[in-house]
Amino acid sequence: MIDVKDSEAVFLKLTRAEALVFFEWLARLDGGPGVPTEDPAEQQVLWRLEGQLESKLTEPVGPGYKEALEAARKSAAQKMPKKAEPKISRQDLCPCGSGKKFKDCHGAAALAED
Secondary structure (H helix, E strand, O other): OOOOOHHHOOOOOOOHHHHHHHHHHHHHHHHOOOOOOOOHHHHHHHHHHHHHHHHHOOHHHOOOHHHHHHHHHHHHHHOOOOOOOOOOOOOOEOOOOOOOEHHHOHHHHHHHHO
């Protein structure tokens, strides 16, 4: 492994489920045509990531790997953040297209309901 100074290192924080799902994806890339890379350094980085995951994860070599992977996929999918609706500020233009500020148009009605 390449020796990296802490000041040059970047650390990623993944749950074990996320790491297992990522490892499976990387392993599938290894067995197939792979992801097109523009530079050999990109492939080297992917191999290093896969190697680091291999050294930390025991599930890929243990019994019940398929079941563990399926559970990890479900767990990782549940943690996907939902896309937040854009918030309308009172000072923004009203989305109705009136040209008025939200607080003086539909926002006034929303405030009256509260």
